[in-house]
Each structure stands twice: as C-alpha cells, then as structure tokens.
Amino acid sequence: MARRSKRNVAIVATGQTDHRSKRPDVNIVEMINEAVRRCLADANMTMEEVDAVVIGNMEHFEGIFFTEMWSVDGAGSFLKHGMKITTGGTTGSSLAQAGYYHVASGLFDTVMTIGWEKQSEGETTAGLIFQADPLWERATMSGAIGSFAASATTYMDKYGISEEQAARVAVKNRKNAMNNPHAHLKMDLTVEQVLKSKMLAYPIKMLDMCPTSDGACAMIFASEAKAKKTCQNPAWVIAGVTRHDQPFSTDLEMLMNLRTLRSATEEAYKIAGIKEPLRDLDVVELYEPCTFAELSWYGAANFCDPAEAGKLMDSGATQMDGELPVNPSGGVLSTNCIGATAMIRVAEAAIQVMGKGGKRQVPNVKQAMATGFGGSWWSDVMILSKTP
C-alpha cells in the first residue's frame, strides 16, 4: 500500500512538442530537445537548475538500446543523475511517478522527466507483438487493436453499451483536441462519421482507435521550497499509485471494468480523501487507447456504476462543460506518442491545476486526476491538487 510522500512535491512546468504522425524534420534527440526547451521556458529555468533527468520510451519501437545514454545531448542530462524507466504504455506515468519519488526522497530538488516516441521510425505493431510469449501467445497476438476488439464485444454484451455511445467519446475527445495546440488529431466529427469509418476489427473502427504519433513531453518536479520560489501556481502531487497484473491476456478480463484501475483509484482516492470522484475531482485526463476503454473505465474509476458508463456519456457529464470533464486535451484518441502518452496525461492534468490550459482550460480546477494504461492491462494513477 502506498502512502503520501514524506516531503511535498510539485509539478512546476511542462513542455510538449506539437505532436504529429511524422516528424521528418527532427531526429529523436532533437525532438526530445524541443520538449525539454519548452519545459525549461515554461519553468523560466535553465538546465543548470535541474539536478536529474529521468527518461523512457518503448525501446523496441525505434530499436534503440540505452535511450538514456543516447539522448544525453538533447535531454540535458550531461554530468547529471540520469535514469531510464520503461513499463510499456505506462512508461510516461511511471516516469512521472519516478520524478515524484526522486524529489520526495530528499535527494533531489529539481527533476526533469521526459517521455518520447517517434513511431514513424519504427513498426509499432511488430514491437507490440514482441511482448507476447514466443511459445504460447505470439502466433495469435495482433497488436493493440485485436485485444481491444475482443474485450470491447464482451463489454458491449455485458452492459448493453452501443457503438454510438463509444462513438461519442471519439467526437468529444477529438473536438476537445481542437483547443489543444499540441494535439495530433483535431477533428470536428459527428457520431455518424465515426460509425462509418473503416472497420478495423469489430467493433473497433478507425475513428474508435488512438493514432500513432511522433512526440515528446517533459515535466519538472520540484521540492516545496523550490516550487514556491519558482512557480506561482504549482500542481502538488497528492498521490501516485501503480497496479500491475498477470502476464497472460487470457487470464484477464481485459478492458472490462479494468481491475488494476479500480484498485489503483481506490487507493489514490483514499490517500487524497476523495469520497465521490465525480463530485470531488474537477477534471480527469484518462488514458483511453480506444473509445470503449474510456467508457469502461468511467466505471472502473468509480465515476459511475460499471453498467451505467454509457448513460454517463450520454448525459454529457464528461464533456468540457459537464460535471467532470474527461480529456480536455483530446486524450490518447487525439495524440499517442507511446512513451510520452501517459506523461501527457499527468502534464495536462497539471496544466489544468496550474491554470495554463488556454482554450482547453476547465474553470476553477482544484483537484485533477491522471491515469496511465499499458503493459498487461496495468494502471497508474496520479492525483494533483492546487494546495499542498
């Protein structure tokens, strides 16, 4: 069981590239550097003030062993403490938690975390298939789409969720993305367009699925003294929780009522003193790899009963002007540079708490939650607050 850290830790700055399907104009180190410079500018700091750099991505996607070593020039970690953490899709949120632990340990005052992926330089589905057991699972492993499709049909059947309700998630998130200068897919869609988009694997259609993006995200975590000195409205880290699960997909319920997210949010809510998440949270950045996942995970995160997620979507509660806006940034459906994706959730939640959201800002955010998803149906949860 996790507790709140001994020392207060705050997020004081974020920086993102403008995510695209291809960034042929930069190499990986240059792309990382773009996010780092934007983050330093946001913090009004120089690299000299940063004590440590924690970085990660999916090594097999671009075929780079020792990313943390290779990227030193762009990441700014030269002669600093550096570390690489990788946990698949949750890499970004694992890195954000690592930034939190680095500062909370009292060993560092100012720590930069960097997540990145340049999917145009690799083959994502091949990389993903390599996670499957070579004897038992690899022959039937089909990357992300197949497993989401199989579990989405189960989810639809059990709770009477319709394809239209899922399509509404795509419409909402891609519309929100139009307000986010960094987002990759910004689209003004109708439910009908989503339903008519190319079928990938029933019931997942092209517009139900997240894209593959090139991009990087950097964040700065700081101690209480440093945060108060350098940042007017820092986002304080209240809770960081991780739950992993069994290695074989066939042992898991998968998308439906994700048990790692249920367990992780229960613990995070306890640490943060949250009783009714729909009421107590002001905004959520939820890692939704496909439309059906966002619906299912409303239930897993206890925003509603698992059977009522479709209704919650229909009610508009998770729209920008709803009771609990989910994914004002456009979410993963709009941007997915995998090693950065879960960190972007934390960064966007921090942006909302810091009041730096511009056109995507939700008014009066006091408490925000970010989730990460990856690996073998794993979940990370982080809760941020305006007050320490």
Add this chain to the structure above:
Amino acid sequence: MADRVGIVGIYQTKYEPRKIFDSYPELVFEASSKVLEEAGLTIEDMDQVVTNSQDFWDGRTISNRTVSEACGSVLRAESKVAMDGSFAVFYAAMRILSGCYDSCLLVSHCKMSEGSPHLINNAMFDPLYQRILGFDELSTCALQAKRYLYKYNVTEEQCAKVSVKNLKNGRLNPYPHRAMKVTVDQVMRSTKLADPIKELDAYPGTDGACAMVLANEDKARKWAPNPVWISGMASRLDSFYLGDRDLAEVASLELAARKAYQMAGIINPRKEIDLVELSDFYSYQELLWLEGMGFCRRGEGGKIVDKGITELDGELPVNASGGILSGNPVTVAGVVRVAEAALQLMGKAGEHQVEGAKKALAQGHCGPCGQGQCVIILERGV
C-alpha cells in the same frame, strides 16, 4: 543521508553459461521466492516490487510484463529500471526514502545465452554514424583500453593481474561459473578478442538472477538482526559520443563518487572504505574505475594492482567475490555488486569474507565505455 534504507535479504541463483532448464521468469521466481523465504518474509510484507531487466536481452517488449507472476507484482506496484542493476538498487532505495513505501522487493535477471551480445550492444550506438562501423561493447571497450593503456603507460600485464586476482577470488564464491586458477602468462596468451582485450580479460556470457529485500529503518530493524545500511548513493551520465570524451578518464564516475562520499561523510575513501565491489566487465576497467573513484591518482591503477593492495588480504580488497570476470550476467551485475558488498558487511560472505569490514563501496555502469556510472556506499548495521 537523512534517512536510511536497509538491505535485509539477498538471494542469488547460481550463475551459469547457459541455464537451459530455466526460463527467465523461472529464474525470477526462484530469486524472489527464496529471498523472501530466507528472510522469513512473504510477498505480503512487500509494499512494492522493482524489477531490473532489458527488453533487448529478453527479446521481449515490456519485459517486466513476463515476470509479474514470478516476482509477485500482480495487483501490486511495480516498476522497471532498464539500466545496470546498480541504478535499480538506487531507484528501489529512493522509492522507500520518499516515504510512500516501507519496503521493496528488487529482482534482476538476464539470460545472455538467449541473445547475441554483438547485435544487442550494437543497438546502443547511433544508427546512422556508428552502428555501421560494427561498434559493440567489446570493440569500443577495446578502444577505451587502448587509450587508457597508452595515456598512462599501464601495461597489459597489469590488466592481466586483475583477471588473475578476480578469477582466483571467484573460486571462494559458490555462485559464479568461470572462477579458476590462472597465471598472468595464461591470461596474456588467451585468445585475442579485440586488441588489447583477450578472452580472460573479458567477462563470460552468463545467465542468472539476483534478488534483494530493502526496507526503511523501522522495518529493516524489525526484519533483520544486522541489516546493512545505504549511506550514500549517486549517479552521473557522461557524453554519449566516444569522441566527446577522453576515454582514459571517467568524469561521470569521479562526480558520482564524490557525491556519494559527501553523502556518506567519507573524506578519505582509501582509508575509510574497507572493500570495493566494482563492475569489471573487462580487466582494464577495474584499474580505471579505481582511479575514477579516487582510490589512487589518475594513471596509477596499475601500481595499485602491482602492490597487491586490491588482493583479498590486501589493504583494500577489490572484488572479493570474483567480480563480473568470474561470471555475472550483464544488468544483474550491478545488483550483484551491491549484494556482495552487503554480504561482506553482514559477515555472510563465506570463504571470501573480508574480516572486520564496516564500510563498502559498490559500483555499476552502463552505456558505451562506462558512460553512466553509479556508486553506492554501504555500512554495517549499528
């Protein structure tokens, strides 16, 4: 360090060239379950798990996914450090220091027999400018060795003495597989791999796993009669491109050691530290790293070994365990350095025990030619 993290338990599998009967999840299960069993604990006592492995060596994307049942991380917090194991120890200790967790099961694994060292290590280099040159760990370390030997007039015989000492020490340690009695002459005449590195100057391919239980001060005192405390830890990364560094010196190690000494209140490491476990993937590294950590001046590593200072019965025993040259897998090697240093301080090192050791240093590195360096200082329980 204001708070202390204790090492409560250690378990190593046997290290073998090719463990054909165990998959790597099975190695992780052996190490994880035995370390808990021997410490009188269960997985329920562990707040979290830190794993340490490399996707490239495992041939698996998200390689920690494969070991979740084996290390007990199902519905628990787990994270993976994809670097040398010394950094994983650092991260596990840091997560405890944060106050979020009381304890941590750390487990590291690698089966080198299932991968191609050349292809895997070639992938750590720049794909456009360096990979095409055929760079791998061995060839670039040979460049480093050449540069170091040339700059400071260190001889190949002095490097060979490191192998002689470490392979001899390894015979007293039941875990490594290549411990043997060899002479300087035999090392010098062993097969040339990449000039000046010869077969007995280089570590052998090895399979195995190592696990450790770490805890905050309260839990450590409760769980172990004599826990070993981490009193200093620091790491630094140097430039990536070899041409940007003078390979005969290790700025990252100098800075990491200085910081770790400062944390542990060490002023004169040569006098205050009783033994060193360092990461000697190649024999020259022992000399170069000793210089980097300030145990002697730059260029004097060869003299230290000539004088027998680093022998098991010397003034500063280095790699009493036999080191990596005797056979530890990459990645796991850094955890083993910390584990062996801790066993010495616990008085549990068996035949290679250094009597009366109170303070020890463990060092690990990863990346091209020791680019990333990590130093951990341990103290006997008080």
